[in-house]
Amino acid sequence: xxxxxxxxxxxxxxxxxxxxxxxxxxxxxxxxxxxxxxxxxxxxxxxxxxxxxxxxxxxxxxxxxxxxxxxxxxxxxxxxxxxxxxxxxxxxxxxxxxxxxxxxxxxxxxxxxxxxxxxxxxxxxxxxxxxxxxxxxxxxxxxxxxxxxxxxxxxxxxxxxxxxxxxxxxxxxxxxxxxxxxxxxxxxxxxxxxxxxxxxxxxxxxxxxxxxxxxxxxxxxxxxxxxxxxxxxxxxxxxxxxxxxxxxxxxxxxxxxxxxxxxxxxxxxxxxxxxxxxxxxxxxxxxxxxxxxxxxxxxxxxxxxxxxx
Amino acid sequence: xxxxxxxxxxxxxxxxxxxxxxxxxxxxxxxxxxxxxxxxxxxxxxxxxxxxxxxxxxxxxxxxxxxxxxxxxxxxxxxxxxxxxxxxxxxxxxxxxxxxxxxxxxxxxxxxxxxxxxxxxxxxxxxxxxxxxxxxxxxxxxxxxxxxxxxxxxxxxxxxxxxxxxxxxxxxxxxxxxxxxxxxxxxxxxxxxxxxxxxxxxxxxxxxxxxxxxxxxxxxxxxxxxxxxxxxxxxxxxxxxxxxxxxxxxxxxxxxxxxxxxxxxxxxxxxxxxxxxxxxxxxxxxxxxxxxx
Numbered sequence: 354x355x356x357x358x359x360x361x362x363x364x365x366x367x368x369x370x371x372x373x374x375x376x377x378x379x380x381x382x383x384x385x386x387x388x389x390x391x392x393x394x395x396x397x398x399x400x401x402x403x404x405x406x407x408x409x410x411x412x413x414x415x416x417x418x419x420x421x422x423x424x425x426x427x428x429x430x431x432x433x434x435x436x437x438x439x440x441x442x443x444x445x446x447x448x449x450x451x452x453x454x455x456x457x458x459x460x461x462x463x464x465x466x467x468x469x470x471x472x473x474x475x476x477x478x479x480x481x482x483x484x485x486x487x488x489x490x491x492x493x494x495x496x497x498x499x500x501x502x503x504x505x506x507x508x509x510x511x512x513x514x515x516x517x518x519x520x521x522x523x524x525x526x527x528x529x530x531x532x533x534x535x536x537x538x539x540x541x542x543x544x545x546x547x548x549x550x551x552x553x554x555x556x557x558x559x560x561x562x563x564x565x566x567x568x569x570x571x572x573x574x575x576x577x578x579x580x581x582x583x584x585x586x587x588x589x590x591x592x593x594x595x596x597x598x599x600x601x602x603x604x605x606x607x608x609x610x611x612x613x614x615x616x617x618x619x620x621x622x623x624x625x626x627x628x629x630x631x632x633x634x635x636x637x638x639x640x641x642x643x644x645x646x647x648x649x650x651x652x653x654x655x656x657x658x659x660x661x662x
Numbered sequence: 663x664x665x666x667x668x669x670x671x672x673x674x675x676x677x678x679x680x681x682x683x684x685x686x687x688x689x690x691x692x693x694x695x696x697x698x699x700x701x702x703x704x705x706x707x708x709x710x711x712x713x714x715x716x717x718x719x720x721x722x723x724x725x726x727x728x729x730x731x732x733x734x735x736x737x738x739x740x741x742x743x744x745x746x747x748x749x750x751x752x753x754x755x756x757x758x759x760x761x762x763x764x765x766x767x768x769x770x771x772x773x774x775x776x777x778x779x780x781x782x783x784x785x786x787x788x789x790x791x792x793x794x795x796x797x798x799x800x801x802x803x804x805x806x807x808x809x810x811x812x813x814x815x816x817x818x819x820x821x822x823x824x825x826x827x828x829x830x831x832x833x834x835x836x837x838x839x840x841x842x843x844x845x846x847x848x849x850x851x852x853x854x855x856x857x858x859x860x861x862x863x864x865x866x867x868x869x870x871x872x873x874x875x876x877x878x879x880x881x882x883x884x885x886x887x888x889x890x891x892x893x894x895x896x897x898x899x900x901x902x903x904x905x906x907x908x909x910x911x912x913x914x915x916x917x918x919x920x921x922x923x924x925x926x927x928x929x930x931x932x933x934x935x936x937x938x939x940x941x942x943x944x945x946x947x948x949x950x951x952x953x954x955x
Contacts, residue, residue, distance in 0.1 A: 367791065367795075368791075368794060368795050368798050369798075371791075371792065371795030372795055372798055372799055375795065375796070375799065375804075376799070376807065379804075379807045379808060379810075379811050380807065380811070382811035382812075383807075383810050383811045384811075384813070490936065490939060490940065490943075491932075491936065493939060494883065494932050494935040494936035494939050495932050495935075496887045496890055496891060496907075496928070496931055496932075496935075497891075498891055498894055498910070499910060499924070499928040499931065499932070502910065502914065502917065502924055502928070503924075503928070505917070506917050506918070506921055506924075510917065510918050594800070594801075596800070597799075597800025597801075597802070597803055598800050598801065598802050598803075600800075600802050600803065600806070600895070601802070601891045601892075601894060601895055604895050612800075612802075612803070615803055616803070616806055616895070616897075619803070619806055619807050619810045620810065627807070630803075631799055631800070631803060634799075634800050634803070635798035635799055635800075636798075638798050638800070639798055
């Protein structure tokens with residue numbers, strides 16, 4: 354098990370190298386002169402040239418990339434072109450917002466999706482199942498940002514119950530979290546329902562019923578444990594995707610998160626800032642996926658035994 | 663009935679026909695197909711329904727921010743343009759992006775996934791590791807960086823969402839190819855000396871098609887959502903083109919008093935992606951009856 358974890362963590366190195374190369378290349382292709390973007394088009398030529406030299410942008414692409422990796426390996430991810438502060442200062446000040454959003458949305462979508470999915474499967478073809486399925490289908494087709502706009506319209510502008518933007522109080526997280534959680538909840542509901550339906554047809558469930566276990570015990574103890582595996586994968590992937598993929602929702606609610614930071618940095622060709630944000634999100638995504646795999650082993654003894662071989 | 667007629671009768675019941683027969687019975691899926699067909703027809707005949715230059719692009723400030731009325735079914739936007747006309751022409755942009763990006767990414771993923779799945783070993787490893795790297799980058803940020811580097815436009819948005827969807831599609835295609843590769847008929851094809859490309863195209867892909875078709879159908883809806891989201895934050899189709907996402911962005915400032923500017927393009931997005939999801943669900947049930955609960 355320990356060996357496996359180490360192997361997976363070592364795999365992070367080539368993946369992050371690859372990610373850094375891809376993003377560095379794309380950022381290099383973005384048109385525009387960094388010095389003009391930072392100092393403005395009207396700045397004197399000499400000042401712009403000096404800044405270009407200072408940032409090392411007069412060197413060829415390959416050299417700059419190797420320099421970047423060399424410095425990054427030594428823990429130096431550089432200064433943001435725009436703010437001239439270490440890139441991680443800005444990221445760490447914004448990370449809690451993104452984390453709260455992603456974790457809140459993930460937990461809420463599991464809290465809604467799993468119980469409703471189980472109910473749907475246990476009472477298949479009942480009115481409840483039909484309502485659940487139709488609602489889930491509807492919410493998985495809605496663009497989150499539109500849901501966000503409408504919820505701002507209703508709860509912030511018309512009713513005035515909740516703030517429409519910012520990240521100052523817990524209250525301002527309610528609308529964005531709900532907005533992000535509903536499509537996820539729909540997906541988890543559908544998945545829980547279908548895996549649960551598959552599981553309750555298995556022989557061991559019939560055996561459990563035959564030996565006289567109450568249906569509560571059969572569903573919660575025997576069936577749920579087995580049906581949860583795929584749900585955990587999807588919830589984990591969802592969490593990883595939410596960390597990096599709530600950019601649009603963050604911008605709808607004007608929340609100062611890592612996503613909006615990355616997109617602003619992309620717009621102003623702030624390569625060190627983009628690199629640091631994307632590398633951190635990519636590393637987090639890989640680690641979350643590793644945790645998901647380990648959770649599998651924790652839940653399913655069959656998988657656990659495979660690791661120890 | 664003679665033996666020959668019986669054989670003919672069996673033959674007529676081709677797999678496609680059988681799938682269609684099962685698909686037809688699914689009311690939700692037929693509804694999805696119906697809605698999507700209407701959307702496609704709107705897109706194709708957009709010019710017949712509303713004139714592009716006078717209704718979609720030309721501004722008419724005297725008539726700005728009008729509520730829905732018999733003259734303007736969906737009202738008018740901040741520049742006095744008819745929202746109904748813009749939504750209809752927007753169908754053209756969104757559906758082209760959705761279909762083209764899906765076809766593009768499925769083709770590229772098809773080639774990559776077939777090679778990885780069929781040859782296995784080192785080639786498989788190399789392809790999958792590169793794709794894992796792409797998968798680790800948040801898809802939206804990757805697409806936005808690509809759009810930024812190429813410049814925001816419809817074509818570049820199309821390229822960006824296509825690239826962003828290649829890694830997940832390739833995974834699906836590879837794994838569905840791995841399920842057929844062990845079959846006896848593949849072994850006998852190899853033994854009979856058929857070329858690799860022939861085996862992949864003639865024997866493997868047709869048998870591995872099911873999951874690919876389902877993913878592709880749902881993928882169209884997803885692409886439309888992504889493209890709309892990117893246009894919404896200004897990293898996609900640029901105004902004055904009537905893209906649904908950028909229409910939402912334009913209506914944002916007027917939401918309080920003229921909510922219909924954001925309402926109708928949003929409904930159009932939902933309806934299209936709902937139709938594609940229903941269609942995909944129905945196809946899944948029809949293609950693989952075992953999966954149906």
